[in-house]
């Protein structure tokens with residue numbers, strides 16, 4: 001009951017601590033402040049996407065198109081900037097397009113009654129194709145050097161990388177929405193029992209469209225951060241990002257069948273993945289082995305989780 | 311009667327901090343029907359789950375056919391000759407009737423794993439026919455009513471040819487016709503020497519069918535009685551620890567002016583041109599046999615399914631009805647299938663009690679947790695829901711207490727038209743009386759109630775008027791004064 005719930009919630013956290021402990025012994029430079037900030041910055045992109053994915057998975061859905069939305073949103077934002085739009089306006093346009101792409105996913109799933117896996121598998125391809133069409137397969141470069149745009153990916157606030165600030169800010173807002181608003185409660189309810197929610201007067205379609213829209217916005221936000229850091233928008237950016245995002249959500253203890261989970265876990269899950277990547281790099285583990293280790297950790301975490309749940 | 315086939319002694323069980331069974335003893339003889347009774351949350355289902363290896367016991371011993379034994383899984387128990395019909399339906403909606411019937415014991419061509427679908431369809435059909443149920447075995451279970459699903463489970467358990475059959479509230483979703491057939495079947499099994507544990511909150515059933523009664527209260531055995539050496543009063547007193555008095559309260563409300571009119575309502579789910587009206591402070595009972603379209607009518611009325619026809623509340627027509635609009639117009643709908651449509655099983659009691667009143671519990675979309683907690687506390691008290699606290703998951707509540715959550719969730723919306731579909735399904739005698747009392751109080755305040763029920767005494771005891779359905783149509787609307795069981799049954803079978 002309540003007790004097992006707490007153990008289940010602490011589990012991912014303990015896992016993170018354990019991995020950090022092991023890595024800091026194996027690689028002394030791991031705990032340097034600079035390295036930690038570096039990890040956090042690397043994590044921020046995946047974390048932002050995974051936050052959105054948490055909402056979707058809580059409703060019992062899935063979104064495979066996040067990486068493609070990231071790429072298309074980033075390319076259009078970059079395009080707007082090269083076309084002479086003010087960077088802030090360009091970013092807003094990008095985020096709006098993210099919302100539109102997400103809402104489109106949501107509409108196909110709710111009004112078209114297509115399974116989320118299939119719907120977003122299709123739009124993943126469509127959005128990626130549109131990115132390639134728009135960019136003609138080449139990176140968009142020559143972006144604005146305005147402070148506002150450069151800040152997003154490369155700036156610091158009181159010594160903390162701006163993407164990290166963005167991540168924590170988004171985390172705070174989304175945590176609040178999930179925990180304290182009727183929309184957040186609706187997300188859990190729809191995932192827990194859709195028919196009961198509908199009969200209780202919840203607007204199930206609107207909630208679902210809402211979570212996909214949110215994820216579209218967050219994906220493009222991640223894309224803009226990436227664009228600012230690299231000073232260019234890559235047409236292939238974000239490929240396979242959906243896998244890391246889903247992994248972060250699952251590592252955090254959110255159930256893929258919906259209705260059960262929490263966003264704190266997702267943050268921890270994203271940190272686990274980031275810390276592993278970084279630590280294995282520091283130890284010069286070949287990237288081939290890195291994949292094996294990462295997959296193994298995910299499997300282990302989920303197996304342990306099952307054991308506790310039983 | 312022969313000696314005991316099952317003996318359970320000093321059984322203890324705790325879930326976390328909550329001590330649910332405190333030294334329960336129970337014995338069952340071959341060829342007897344043994345009633346297990348007790349209030350909601352007394353521990354009846356838990357005791358049977360321990361017997362059949364679903365839960366492990368903390369203490370105590372179980373003897374089966376003279377040997378001490380602990381089953382590690384329900385499968386093991388079934389192999390040893392004990393089958394169970396669980397209180398909560400275990401039907402997989404995507405599978406067909408026959409697939410559900412044979413789930414886990416499919417017939418295959420030799421050891422190949424190739425299914426013999428034709429054989430299974432025929433056998434499932436035959437077993438259901440034996441229970442008087444005509445069902446297409448190839449129909450998806452999701453298209454079956456709760457009652458039909460229940461019959462599939464009963465047929466499945468009966469077909470196992472077990473020596474011990476445990477029935478946890480098998481009749482809660484059934485109408486008189488199926489219950490009569492079921493009792494016949496049980497009588498036959500009894501003659502063959504099968505031992506049956508029968509859990510039910512319907513007293514009349516216990517006294518017509520059972521040989522002995524064991525009563526549990528708060529996880530302890532209160533005693534066992536031979537049926538003809540006890541009576542209704544004593545059993546109730548053993549269960550609740552006090553006398554209950556009259557079951558149905560005196561109806562005080564006087565129906566006022568018309569609040570709801572339904573004109574020519576039809577739906578693709580089988581409702582055919584239904585018209586009726588409902589007054590302020592009135593209770594309209596809705597009776598009919600299984601499959602008569604009662605639940606379908608309620609769903610159409612509430613906007614849960616698409617329908618044609620006119621629904622008016624307080625003179626205003628509901629255009630394109632949907633649950634949301636109906637709720638806004640003052641309707642509430644306590645659904646029949648609590649697991650499928652009523653509860654969010656892995657949410658807490660508090661969260662479940664708020665699902666339908668999120669608007670009242672929030673301001674500018676912000677949830678007001680204090681207010682939510684106050685509302686939950688209030689409802690738990692008002693309905694005497696037995697929980698270890700409002701943070702208990704709905705999943706781990708006893709069946710009757712789950713039912714009370716569904717009722718509580720809708721009472722919280724302060725409806726003016728309350729639709730109750732089998733509201734006392736699985737609810738104990740004491741709680742039933744409390745629900746009747748709540749209904750009565752609501753009507754005094756002017757609330758209009760529609761109550762679908764398969765229990766005729768309940769229909770007759772509570773309704774001002776009774777609407778009877780047959781094959782999707784209304785066959786009769788009668789005043790309580792002129793109604794009796796016979797007239798209702800005649801109308802329910804399509805007669806005049």
Ligand SMILES: Nc1ncnc2c1ncn2[C@@H]1O[C@H](COP(=O)(O)OP(=O)(O)OP(=O)(O)O)[C@@H](O)[C@H]1O
Pocket residue numbers: 001325328330348349350351352353354355356357397696697698706707708709710711736738
């Ligand atoms: N898995 C569980 N975890 C925690 N508590 C549980 C669990 N299962 C049952 N309980 C608690 O045990 C008590 C007994 O439940 P049980 O289901 O045996 O009651 P019951 O006699 O069958 O009641 P009803 O007539 O309502 O079906 C209840 O208070 C319930 O909340």
Ligand SMILES: [Mg+2]
Pocket residue numbers: 354355356397478708709710
């Ligand atoms: Mg029970």
